[in-house]
Amino acid sequence: MKSILVVEEGRPPVSMHSLQQNCRTFHRVANEDEAKGFISVADAAVMHVPLERMQHWQSAIAGMKRLPTLWLCSEKAVPGEIDFGFMLDGVLFSSMNTLEMGVALKWGQRVFLQRKRWAEEREQLLQRIDERKWIDQAKAVLCEIKGITEAEAYDFLRKQAMNERKRIGDIAASIVKVYQLIHG
Incomplete structure (x- = not known):
């Protein structure tokens, strides 16, 4: 250190x-x-x-x-x-002693880095869960409005995300929010 x-x-x-x-x-x-x-x-x-x-x-x-x-x-x-x-x-x-203290410090640094990685992974997983919720809600909205299957709704979301160069979760959230605004 x-x-x-x-x-x-x-x-x-x-x-x-x-x-x-x-x-x-x-x-x-x-x-x-x-x-x-x-x-x-x-x-x-x-x-x-x-x-x-x-x-x-x-x-x-x-x-x-x-x-x-x-x-x-x-x-x-x-x-x-x-x-x-x-x-x-x-x-x-x-x-x-100095050696024991050095080992304990290195161990503490290792534990800290591992805890930091776990927190980052947890955050990513929570974001994925949140994104999945938006996608599922958007598929339901698209199925209702367009009269299509869930698979077709997902394909629509995926293509829209590629066309707009955005994440599929962002496209899904936008669709759900607009739907809620109109029908809320």
């Missing part, structure tokens, strides 16, 4: 030597205003905050920039089974 943003709120400073050895630049911040100053250059965020403040900080950092988020745990007793309630890509401990 090139640059790590370390949020230290409400925690006494701990040795960050192992963490510093795994990046070129290292920025310590204590509040959101300070974080805004360094977020543009950060490749990861390490939260050294109480567990009850993690959700606040994760939301604040995610609102500024999407990047791997790790928690530097210095709790006396590490919580066993908890539902964090926020996106966390990894957990670090100040007792980790």
Whole structure:
């Protein structure tokens, strides 16, 4: 990692030597205003905050920039089974040596990238479902108005999309919206 943003709120400073050895630049911040100053250059965020403040900080950092988020745990007793309630890509401990810290950071980055890909795939699938709904509604409208079969209605939509150089879902949505406007 090139640059790590370390949020230290409400925690006494701990040795960050192992963490510093795994990046070129290292920025310590204590509040959101300070974080805004360094977020543009950060490749990861390490939260050294109480567990009850993690959700606040994760939301604040995610609102500024999407990047791997790790928690530097210095709790006396590490919580066993908890539902964090926020996106966390990894957990670090100040007792980790440089190699362990490096592996944990790389793992956190990998988890972040995988989560990002899943979110993108989810968004694409939701768009496809939405497009499919418009297409099905448009086919029904075309069948009713033109007195054609569903297959013929789909062919009509496909040809119209090619002629107008638009996506079939956009053509279908336009047809349904005009129909609703006229018959609504």
